[in-house]
Amino acid sequence: KAGVTQTPRYLIKTRGQQVTLSCSPISGHRSVSWYQQTPGQGLQFLFEYFSETQRNKGNFPGRFSGRQFSNSRSEMNVSTLELGDSALYLCASHYAAGGPDTQYFGPGTRLTVL
Amino acid sequence: AQKVTQAQTEISVVEKEDVTLDCVYETRDTTYYLFWYKQPPSGELVFLIRRNSFDEQNEISGRYSWNFQKSTSSFNFTITASQVVDSAVYFCALSLYGGATNKLIFGTGTLLAVQP
Numbered sequence: 001k002a003g004v005t006q007t008p009r010y011l012i013k014t015r016g017q018q019v020t021l022s023c024s025p026i027s028g029h030r031s032v033s034w035y036q037q038t039p040g041q042g043l044q045f046l047f048e049y050f051s052e053t054q055r056n057k058g059n060f061p062g063r064f065s066g067r068q069f070s071n072s073r074s075e076m077n078v079s080t081l082e083l084g085d086s087a088l089y090l091c092a093s094h095y096a097a098g099g100p101d102t103q104y105f106g107p108g109t110r111l112t113v114l
Numbered sequence: 115a116q117k118v119t120q121a122q123t124e125i126s127v128v129e130k131e132d133v134t135l136d137c138v139y140e141t142r143d144t145t146y147y148l149f150w151y152k153q154p155p156s157g158e159l160v161f162l163i164r165r166n167s168f169d170e171q172n173e174i175s176g177r178y179s180w181n182f183q184k185s186t187s188s189f190n191f192t193i194t195a196s197q198v199v200d201s202a203v204y205f206c207a208l209s210l211y212g213g214a215t216n217k218l219i220f221g222t223g224t225l226l227a228v229q230p
Contacts, residue, residue, distance in 0.1 A: 033216060043205065043220040056217055088157055094216055101216050102149070105159035 002027065004093045004106035012112045018079040021109045023091030025072050030096055031055075032074040033103060034066060037088040046089075049074055050096065078111075086113045116141045118208050120221035127196050128229050135191040135224045137206030143167075145211040148182065148189045149218065153203040165189065166211075196228045 005024045013019050025032050034046040045058040049068035066076040078085055088110050092103035117140040127133045139148065150162040163173065165182050173180045177194045193200055203225050207218040 031216065033218075035218070042222050043218075045217045045219075048216060058217070090157075090159060092159075092218075102161055102164050103216060103218060104161060105151070107156065107158040110157070 004091055004104055006089075006091050006106040006109050008109060009107065010110050010112075012114065013081050014114050015081055015083060017081050018077060019081060019111060020075055020077050021089055021091075021111075023074045023076075023093075023106060025074070025091075025093030026104055028095070029093040029104075030072055031094045031101065032068055032072065033092045033094070034074070034076050035090045035092065036060075037090060037108070038084075038086070043090075046076065081113045083113050085111065087111060116143075116146075116208055116210065116219050118206050118219055118221035120204075120206055120224050122224045123222070124225045124227070126227045126229065129198060130195050131228075132192060132194050133196050133226065133228075135193075135204050135206075135226065137189045137191065137221060139187050139189065139206070139208050141208060141210065143210050147209045147211060149207040149209065150180065150189075150191050151205045151207065153205060153223070155202070159205065162191075193226075196226075198228050198230050201226060201228045 007022045031050045033048040035043050037043045047066050048056045052068045063079045068074045088108045090108045091106045094101035094103045119138045146167045148165045151159040153159050170182050179192045181190045203223045205223045206221045
Protein backbone atom coordinates (compact mmCIF):
# COMPACT_ATOMS: atom_id res chain seq x y z
CA LYS A 1 0.00 0.00 0.00
CA ALA A 2 1.33 3.42 -0.86
CA GLY A 3 2.07 5.70 2.05
CA VAL A 4 1.03 9.27 2.63
CA THR A 5 2.22 11.61 -0.07
CA GLN A 6 2.72 15.33 0.27
CA THR A 7 3.42 17.87 -2.42
CA PRO A 8 5.43 19.87 -2.91
CA ARG A 9 8.31 18.66 -0.76
CA TYR A 10 10.02 22.04 -0.67
CA LEU A 11 8.68 25.51 -1.13
CA ILE A 12 10.18 28.98 -0.92
CA LYS A 13 7.87 31.96 -0.63
CA THR A 14 8.16 35.59 0.36
CA ARG A 15 6.32 37.41 3.10
CA GLY A 16 2.77 38.33 2.21
CA GLN A 17 2.31 35.56 -0.31
CA GLN A 18 0.01 32.63 0.15
CA VAL A 19 0.72 28.94 -0.20
CA THR A 20 -1.22 25.72 -0.69
CA LEU A 21 0.09 22.36 0.44
CA SER A 22 -1.39 19.05 -0.62
CA CYS A 23 -1.71 15.69 1.10
CA SER A 24 -2.92 12.35 -0.24
CA PRO A 25 -3.73 9.85 2.50
CA ILE A 26 -3.20 6.13 2.53
CA SER A 27 -5.83 4.38 0.45
CA GLY A 28 -8.88 3.67 2.58
CA HIS A 29 -8.03 6.22 5.24
CA ARG A 30 -10.72 8.82 5.68
CA SER A 31 -9.08 11.23 8.09
CA VAL A 32 -6.25 13.66 7.60
CA SER A 33 -4.51 15.72 10.24
CA TRP A 34 -1.93 18.46 9.77
CA TYR A 35 0.93 19.41 12.05
CA GLN A 36 3.49 22.18 12.01
CA GLN A 37 7.03 21.48 13.18
CA THR A 38 9.41 24.28 14.08
CA PRO A 39 12.62 24.28 16.14
CA GLY A 40 11.07 26.65 18.66
CA GLN A 41 7.57 25.26 19.10
CA GLY A 42 8.10 21.64 18.19
CA LEU A 43 5.25 19.63 16.71
CA GLN A 44 1.92 21.38 16.94
CA PHE A 45 -1.49 20.25 15.78
CA LEU A 46 -3.09 22.39 13.10
CA PHE A 47 -6.35 20.68 12.15
CA GLU A 48 -8.07 17.39 11.48
CA TYR A 49 -10.50 16.52 8.71
CA PHE A 50 -12.90 13.64 8.32
CA SER A 51 -15.44 13.23 5.52
CA GLU A 52 -14.72 16.73 4.23
CA THR A 53 -15.49 18.25 7.64
CA GLN A 54 -13.05 19.90 9.99
CA ARG A 55 -13.30 17.97 13.26
CA ASN A 56 -10.75 19.82 15.33
CA LYS A 57 -8.53 22.86 15.05
CA GLY A 58 -5.37 23.81 16.85
CA ASN A 59 -4.45 27.21 18.20
CA PHE A 60 -3.39 28.89 14.98
CA PRO A 61 -4.54 32.15 13.44
CA GLY A 62 -7.20 32.27 10.77
CA ARG A 63 -4.53 32.63 8.10
CA PHE A 64 -4.20 28.87 8.36
CA SER A 65 -7.03 26.99 6.72
CA GLY A 66 -7.64 23.65 5.15
CA ARG A 67 -10.10 21.46 3.40
CA GLN A 68 -10.70 17.87 2.48
CA PHE A 69 -12.09 16.55 -0.75
CA SER A 70 -14.46 13.66 -1.36
CA ASN A 71 -11.51 11.37 -2.19
CA SER A 72 -10.03 12.18 1.25
CA ARG A 73 -7.19 14.23 -0.22
CA SER A 74 -6.55 17.35 1.79
CA GLU A 75 -5.05 20.75 1.25
CA MET A 76 -3.95 23.37 3.68
CA ASN A 77 -3.55 27.01 2.86
CA VAL A 78 -1.59 29.72 4.57
CA SER A 79 -2.36 33.27 3.52
CA THR A 80 -0.31 36.42 4.10
CA LEU A 81 2.82 34.46 4.95
CA GLU A 82 5.02 35.58 7.82
CA LEU A 83 8.63 34.68 8.50
CA GLY A 84 7.49 32.61 11.46
CA ASP A 85 5.50 30.34 9.16
CA SER A 86 8.74 28.75 7.99
CA ALA A 87 8.40 25.17 9.12
CA LEU A 88 8.02 21.55 8.19
CA TYR A 89 4.35 20.84 7.59
CA LEU A 90 3.43 17.24 8.19
CA CYS A 91 0.27 15.52 7.11
CA ALA A 92 -0.97 12.41 8.88
CA SER A 93 -3.42 9.88 7.57
CA HIS A 94 -5.68 7.75 9.73
CA TYR A 95 -8.61 5.48 9.16
CA ALA A 96 -11.42 7.36 10.87
CA ALA A 97 -12.13 10.24 13.17
CA GLY A 98 -12.20 9.88 16.92
CA GLY A 99 -10.74 7.13 19.02
CA PRO A 100 -7.29 5.71 19.09
CA ASP A 101 -6.42 5.65 15.43
CA THR A 102 -2.75 5.43 14.67
CA GLN A 103 -1.62 8.29 12.50
CA TYR A 104 0.78 7.62 9.65
CA PHE A 105 2.79 10.57 8.51
CA GLY A 106 3.95 11.76 5.14
CA PRO A 107 7.44 13.10 4.38
CA GLY A 108 6.36 16.69 4.96
CA THR A 109 6.56 19.93 3.04
CA ARG A 110 9.38 22.21 4.07
CA LEU A 111 8.23 25.80 3.70
CA THR A 112 10.72 28.64 3.80
CA VAL A 113 9.41 32.19 3.99
CA LEU A 114 11.87 34.92 3.02
CA ALA B 115 -4.30 20.11 30.43
CA GLN B 116 -2.39 17.40 28.71
CA LYS B 117 1.38 17.45 28.41
CA VAL B 118 4.23 15.20 27.35
CA THR B 119 7.74 15.74 28.68
CA GLN B 120 10.90 14.31 27.20
CA ALA B 121 13.57 15.66 29.47
CA GLN B 122 16.47 14.28 27.48
CA THR B 123 17.21 16.66 24.65
CA GLU B 124 20.15 14.76 23.22
CA ILE B 125 21.72 11.38 23.92
CA SER B 126 24.93 10.11 22.40
CA VAL B 127 25.93 6.46 22.65
CA VAL B 128 28.39 4.15 21.01
CA GLU B 129 27.10 1.37 18.83
CA LYS B 130 25.96 -1.76 20.71
CA GLU B 131 25.20 0.19 23.87
CA ASP B 132 21.69 0.02 25.32
CA VAL B 133 19.84 3.32 25.60
CA THR B 134 16.59 4.36 27.27
CA LEU B 135 14.55 7.33 26.17
CA ASP B 136 12.31 8.76 28.86
CA CYS B 137 8.75 10.00 28.44
CA VAL B 138 6.53 11.42 31.16
CA TYR B 139 2.96 12.44 30.43
CA GLU B 140 0.22 14.38 32.18
CA THR B 141 -3.50 13.94 31.73
CA ARG B 142 -6.55 13.76 33.95
CA ASP B 143 -8.34 11.46 31.56
CA THR B 144 -8.50 7.79 32.43
CA THR B 145 -8.56 6.62 28.84
CA TYR B 146 -5.75 7.70 26.61
CA TYR B 147 -3.20 6.41 24.16
CA LEU B 148 0.54 6.79 24.05
CA PHE B 149 2.75 6.62 21.00
CA TRP B 150 6.37 6.65 20.00
CA TYR B 151 7.50 7.96 16.64
CA LYS B 152 10.94 8.07 15.05
CA GLN B 153 11.99 10.97 12.85
CA PRO B 154 15.10 10.28 10.76
CA PRO B 155 16.88 13.14 8.97
CA SER B 156 14.52 12.73 6.01
CA GLY B 157 11.79 14.28 8.17
CA GLU B 158 9.03 11.70 7.99
CA LEU B 159 7.61 10.56 11.33
CA VAL B 160 7.70 6.78 11.51
CA PHE B 161 5.21 5.07 13.81
CA LEU B 162 6.81 2.69 16.31
CA ILE B 163 4.20 1.74 18.89
CA ARG B 164 0.80 2.58 20.34
CA ARG B 165 -0.31 1.74 23.86
CA ASN B 166 -3.65 2.31 25.56
CA SER B 167 -4.03 3.32 29.18
CA PHE B 168 -5.56 0.00 30.18
CA ASP B 169 -2.70 -2.10 28.97
CA GLU B 170 0.38 -1.82 31.14
CA GLN B 171 2.09 -4.84 29.71
CA ASN B 172 5.58 -4.15 28.55
CA GLU B 173 6.21 -4.80 24.90
CA ILE B 174 9.24 -6.01 23.05
CA SER B 175 9.79 -5.84 19.32
CA GLY B 176 13.20 -6.99 18.25
CA ARG B 177 15.75 -4.62 19.77
CA TYR B 178 13.00 -2.24 20.90
CA SER B 179 11.12 -2.46 24.17
CA TRP B 180 8.69 -0.20 25.94
CA ASN B 181 7.93 0.13 29.63
CA PHE B 182 4.57 1.69 30.52
CA GLN B 183 3.97 2.58 34.16
CA LYS B 184 0.76 4.40 35.02
CA SER B 185 1.90 4.87 38.62
CA THR B 186 4.66 7.19 37.47
CA SER B 187 2.95 8.37 34.26
CA SER B 188 5.88 7.17 32.22
CA PHE B 189 6.24 5.39 28.92
CA ASN B 190 9.93 4.75 28.38
CA PHE B 191 11.55 3.34 25.29
CA THR B 192 14.68 1.18 25.33
CA ILE B 193 16.84 0.27 22.37
CA THR B 194 19.06 -2.71 23.02
CA ALA B 195 22.39 -3.04 21.21
CA SER B 196 21.96 0.28 19.42
CA GLN B 197 22.99 0.67 15.80
CA VAL B 198 23.98 3.67 13.72
CA VAL B 199 20.66 3.38 11.85
CA ASP B 200 18.87 4.13 15.14
CA SER B 201 20.19 7.69 14.99
CA ALA B 202 17.12 9.92 14.78
CA VAL B 203 14.85 12.14 16.82
CA TYR B 204 12.35 10.16 18.84
CA PHE B 205 9.01 11.60 19.87
CA CYS B 206 6.60 10.44 22.51
CA ALA B 207 2.98 11.50 22.02
CA LEU B 208 -0.35 11.39 23.84
CA SER B 209 -3.82 11.09 22.35
CA LEU B 210 -7.06 11.24 24.29
CA TYR B 211 -9.86 8.81 23.62
CA GLY B 212 -13.36 9.93 22.98
CA GLY B 213 -14.81 12.80 21.07
CA ALA B 214 -14.18 13.33 17.42
CA THR B 215 -10.50 13.97 17.52
CA ASN B 216 -7.24 12.19 16.99
CA LYS B 217 -5.11 15.12 18.04
CA LEU B 218 -1.61 14.09 19.07
CA ILE B 219 0.20 16.00 21.77
CA PHE B 220 3.92 15.58 21.25
CA GLY B 221 6.88 15.88 23.54
CA THR B 222 9.84 17.95 22.42
CA GLY B 223 11.74 14.92 21.19
CA THR B 224 15.05 13.29 22.04
CA LEU B 225 17.86 13.36 19.51
CA LEU B 226 19.69 10.04 19.63
CA ALA B 227 23.12 9.89 18.06
CA VAL B 228 24.67 6.44 17.77
CA GLN B 229 28.37 6.61 17.06
CA PRO B 230 30.09 3.75 15.22
